[in-house]
Amino acid sequence: MNRATRLFAGLGAALGLALAVVGGAGAAEPLKVAFVYTGPIGDHGYSYQHDVGRKAVEKEFGDKVKVSYVENVSEGPDAERVIEQLAASGNKLIFTTSFGFMNPTIKVAARHPDVKFEHATGFKTAKNVGIYNARFYEGRYIIGQMAAKMSKSGTIGYIASFPIPEVVMGINAAYLGAKTVNPNIKFKIIWVSSWFDPGKESDAAKALVDQGADILMQHTDSPAAMKLAEERGILAFGQSSDMADFGPKAQLTSIVDDWNYYYISRVKAVMDGSWKPDNVWDGLKEKMVELAPYGPAVPDDVKKMADETKAKIISGELHPFIGPIAKQDGTPWLKDGEKAQDKDLLSMNFFVQGVEGSLPK
Amino acid sequence: MDLVLNILLGVAVAATPLVFASIGELITERSGVLNLGVEGMMVMGAIAAFAATLASGSYVVGIVAGAAAGAAMGALFGLLTLSLMSNQVATGLALTLFGLGLSALIGQQFAGASLPQFPRVNIPVLTAIPFIGPLIFGQDALVYLSIALVLGVGWFLTKTRAGLILRATGENHDAAHAIGYPVIGIRYLAVTFGGACAGLGGAYLSLVQTPLWVERMTAGRGWIALALVVFASWKPLRVLGGAYLFGGITILQLHSQALGLKIDAQILSMLPYLATIVVLVVISRDATRMKLNAPSCLGKVFYATS
Amino acid sequence: MFKLVPRKEPLNAMLYATPFIALLLTIVAGFALFSALGKDPAQAMYLIFIKPLTSYNSLAELLVKGAPLILIATGLAIGFRAGVWNIGAEGQFTIGAITGGSVALAFYPDGGFWLLPLMALAGALGGMAWAAIPALLRTRFNASEILVSLMLVYVATLLLSLLVHGPLRDPEGFNFPESRLFQDSALLPNLLDGTRANVGFLVALVAVGAAYIYIERLIFGFQVKVMGQAPRAARYAGFSERRIVWSSFMISGGLAGMAGLFEAAGPVGQLVPSLPVGYGFTAIIVAFLGRLHPVGILFAGMLMALTYIGGETAQIEMSLPSATTSVFQGMLLFFLLGADVLVNFRLARAGKPLVATKPAAQSPALEPAE
The missing domain is CATH 3.40.50.2300 (Response regulator)
Incomplete structure (x- = not known):
């Protein structure tokens, strides 16, 4: 400890004492x-x-x-x-x-x-x-299925931010979900290299629509793409929050992050002294991931399918990443019936077979 | 064919905010003032236009409000740099900081609000012509306004006496002053006009391109507008070309990704900036021609000594 | 009506008084701003200007935040004096972090006393290399250095993003876009125990001292000054414009690159995509607030650092939105820049005869010099 530190430490201690006295007086x-x-x-x-x-x-x-x-x-x-x-x-x-x-x-x-x-x-x-x-990917699997069922053109547009595992995982999950409904479904992906640039997200959405996508998904943060979908009369899925205000007709549903119960439970745990460091990765089951109310464009059979898939994921009957799954280049990843390890999901840096485009190595 | 048409329509939307902002900055610079605060003026235009449209229900009111907010920012810049003779580079940067902050502050209550789609022009028969119709007769009104503005500025600078005086002020403010022109007054008008144009560019973003308000939604477009002015070697028509080229590359890089081109997204995102540099080099290579175009007094402080 | 009348000579007293006048005006305007927002203005002022000066840790943080601003601004000021407008220091900062950081990662996990100097060198060289592009295009093709250096900021940021998503990614980091944490020998030694203040601040002080000598004492510094104020005279006197453009860019680029490395090897300790947070741009304002003088820059840099840290404090303690801080900072800058007029001018009643002196003008040479 040098002199300056000691001096400040002394001052700090004195100040702390003073505060303690003041603080002690209160309830x-x-x-x-x-x-x-x-x-x-x-x-x-x-x-x-x-x-x-x-x-x-x-x-x-x-x-x-x-x-x-x-x-x-x-x-x-x-x-x-x-x-x-x-x-x-x-x-x-x-x-x-x-x-x-x-x-x-x-x-x-x-x-x-x-x-x-x-x-x-x-x-x-x-x-x-x-x-x-x-576990956002659980929601993405469901919207993948919904998209494939509702797309007329068979092309889904996907606006992505940066190729981090979270985003790559989301693309793969959505694609795998879509493939269960339509094996020929095509995903067009645009990376906008930004989490938040409404102008560019909007331009990307336009490009995807112009190239034949009739349903948009996004993994960027602004509602610009939803807004565009509404204008162009196509359909889209929201991200993070319910974006129905921006696309009352366009929004099919949105993957909503619900942190409320988690934050409340953690605060409670600190209050009663039961807090322990944990590694929590909750999904649909715990309602950390929620689907926003279905939009008016979703027909009953699609609602039914989505609800069923959701129930199956919640009950554990269905895992979005279950083998056989091969990587993009054809090398096998998961054997028949094998479930992906959380560790592999969290560090995912490859596309599954059928997704087009490339990731930085 | 539809794809080509849609790409071209997309380019117009991406280019128009740049056209507005750079034509305004061009006038500012032609008068001899360098205002690096375009980003701040644009973003103020964006929030003002959005808020006013939402409140009044009228796009016209919104557009006017956007221009007015930009003009006010431009006038503030004028007050500092022209009357108080502060450094233009530093003041411009501070203006950007201020504009981004103030717009975010005003905009807090508008997060989550949104506007209906901005109407496109629809002329019976003409707009229905395949391909050419929507392209030439089916844009939104502000696209036409931006082009008209460029043509108007071109005419003003070369064909009118006022334009001549403006250019003289930028070329040699001491001489202009000696002849009896009010240098400071002219420059006030120029920076205010520049601000209004930047405000229109911002209004285009929040009313047409996205149309919603989000903090920092200009995302660097003000800086691109500055680059386009030099890129255009201070010639109005070339601003139009530059903005459409930049917008075109932006849109094409997005399309090339959607087509499955195997190039890293970051490299594609670099393209518009690299292209700007390359064209800048090509244009500037001829030193004498460049010098003829650049206003000689650009960025210099003027004080009337007699 | 009042009118500004030029002083025969810059008033030295005003040189020191204007910052305080500006501060006073800012406080008045700040009271209006915070009151309008329904916040307690006195508390806000206290939190922004005083509170950060009252704790050991936040004093240390002032050094952390001030060091890169001062280092970069010192380099930029030399160029600005010569009318060479490098406004892309942010890009040179980023590239310096990449090249210097890559050296650390290349030797990972080895290291020794030699590693940091090597990294600093690599960082400076990286910044210089990036700055060489606008210098070359300006001297060879007359391309505006303002715009080339500015465009390269975006390219540098994307390049950093590309590298940390790919080759420089931490192999044990779950493929997240971050490099490894640097080995201990690649981290800057601390200056104050228990804080993040590091030797980068000392380097900034050295740079300020060196720049002072360079500008005030050496012939070349004189050339730089003349070039900025009277390019034509400078050319008649046989100064080489090419040489001045190059040296301005090399100095400012090198210092910016080194500042970038110090950020990576100091407070951050690794390469992350969001490493550039605008120091390169803020430094331009710092350079002018400091009136392009190294000692002025030292104070201006610390003042800017204070408003950032104070703004954060106000945000934490009063739940002020971060936008309020930017507005407040913007006002402070306007007042500081505007009040400087009083150094060369005085207020007088309009109508009196004027004395003919011209204020020294700074001119950004957007156009190629003759």
């Missing part, structure tokens, strides 16, 4: 909980949906919690400071909601053993860091 302190988002909460997609979860926590616990959030935190060098600041300012539970916050979360957690951290979509845990994610 039971509310639990401080914080959320860190990578996007603006106005993105109407991913960050927005996490913020819905935050509000659910506020509503559930009222003045027993003090909830704060920081939006637009870049996944670069600023993330660690924001998380550190939240930890240092007395928050006892911090949700870091984007993959890029993984290493910063781990680093800050090591310095604050008394603070609990929950990181979304990563893979590193620690004594005070738990991770959680949603």
Whole structure:
């Protein structure tokens, strides 16, 4: 410890003591909980949906919690400071909601053993860091089936962001679902190299429609593609949140992330002292992944099929990634009846046979 | 044939916001002022147009509001750089920062709102002509406005006395001042006009292209507009060519992906920027011609000494 | 009515007073802004300007945030003085992180005392190489360096994305687009215990010192100044424009590249696609706020860092949307840039005779020089 540190440590201790005296005078302190988002909460997609979860926590616990959030935190060098600041300012539970916050979360957690951290979509845990994610691919399998059943042109347009495992997994799941209905179904994929560029997403949607796609899926965050589908009179699936406002006629359904129950249960666990670092990957069964209400364009037989598939996935009767499945180049991946390991899904960097296009090596 | 037609229609939509923003910046630069804050003015135009259309139910009101918001931002830039003689490069960057923030602040209450599709022109008989009909007679009104604006600016700069004075101000502000032209006043008009055009470009994004409001929805288009002005070597008609070329490459790279071209998406996304550089080099190679086009006083602070 | 009248000589007192005048105006405007939003303005001001200065950790974070701004702005200022407009420092920053970071990854998991200097060198060379493109196109083909360097920012960002999705991806990272965490010997040593402040700040200080000597004391620095203020005179005096364009780009590109590497090897510790967060652009503002002078840049860089960190604090403690911070920052910059007019001008009643002096003008040479 050098001199400056000692000086500051001394000041800090004095300040801490003073605060303790002040704090001690009050009644039971509310639990401080914080959320860190990578996007603006106005993105109407991913960050927005996490913020819905935050509000659910506020509503559930009222003045027993003090909830704060920081939006637009870049996944670069600023993330660690924001998380550190939240930890240092007395928050006892911090949700870091984007993959890029993984290493910063781990680093800050090591310095604050008394603070609990929950990181979304990563893979590193620690004594005070738990991770959680949603099995979005289960929903994508169902919308793949619906798309194949309803497409007249047999071509599905897919707007993708970046070739990370999550997105690749989603494409594969949707394709595998679609193939069970129509073995000749074609997927056209456009990577827009952005999570959030409404203009480009809209242009990509146009390109896909012009090339014959009559149903759009997306793995980007803005509702621009839904809006375009509505204009062009075609159909589309929403992403992250219910986008029916943007495509009242066009939206078939949307894969909705529902973090509410999870956030509430975690806050409760910290309150009653039962919190443990966990690795949660919930899906349709736990309702972390939900399908938005079917749109007016969905006929009854398609609804029935989707409901059945959903029930089968929930009961465990059906797994979207069950063999035989070969990789794009024809090499076998899963043997007949073999289910994919979670580990393989989480690191997926190949297309399954039948999907066209290439991934960076 | 339908595919080609649709690609061409897509190009017009991608290019029009760039046409608006760059023709405005062209006038600004021709008067001798460099405003790097196009992105900030565009994004303010986008939110103002969206909010006004939503509130009034009228696209015309929205478009006017978009132009007005851009013009106000342009005038603010003028106040700083012309009256207070601050550095134009730094002020332009600060304007962008300010515009992105302010638009996001205003826009918070509009997240999730959306507008109906912007109407396309439909002229009986003419629009029904196969291929040419929708292409020439079936665009939305703002596409025609953008083209008219370019032609108008071209005519203004070369054929009118006012245009001549504007160019003189950009070429040699001291001489223009000596003859008795109000250099600062002319430049105020130019940056305000530039702002209004950028605002129209933003309005096009939020009213026609997407049509919804999301934070930072300009996503760098203001910077492209700046590049297009040099790319066009300060000639109005070439702005049109440059914007359509850039829009064309953007749309084509998306189409080539959908066709299953096996090239990494990131490399394809680089193409519009690389193409801009290449064309820029080709155009600038002839030093004397380039110099003739560039306003000599571009970016220089003017102060009337007598 | 009042009118601005040029001073016979720049007023030194104003040189130091204008930042405070601007700050005062910002505080007034800020009160209006925060009150309009229904937030407590006094608390917001306290959180933005004072709170970050009251804790050891946030003081250290000021150094983390300020170091790259100062390093890049110092390099840019040298070019700006010469009328060479490198506004693509963000791209050179990104490439520097890639090349320097690749060196660390190439030796992974080996390393030693030699690794960091090698990485820093590779980072600087990477930034210089990227800056060489606009320099070459400007000197060889007259292409505007503003636009070429700007376009290359987008290309560099996409290149980083491509590399971390492919060749530089962490083999044990579940195929997520991130590189490995660098080995310990590839991480910058800490400057203050228990914080993220690293030796990058010292390097920034050295750069400020070197730039000071370069500009104030050396002949070449003089050439740079003349070139910026009177290109024609400079050419008559036999200064080579080519040489000045190249040296401006090499210095600014090299420093930006090194700053990029310091980000990767410092606070981040790996290559991630979102590494560039706009330091290259903010540094341009810092350079002008610092009046293109190394010492001014040092203060301007720290002030900008303060508003960022203070803005975050206000966001955390008052739930201010991040957009509010940008608006507030924008206002601060407007006032700072606008108030500078008082250095060379004074307010007077209109109608009095004017004294003929011309303010020193900075001119971005969008057009190729003659």
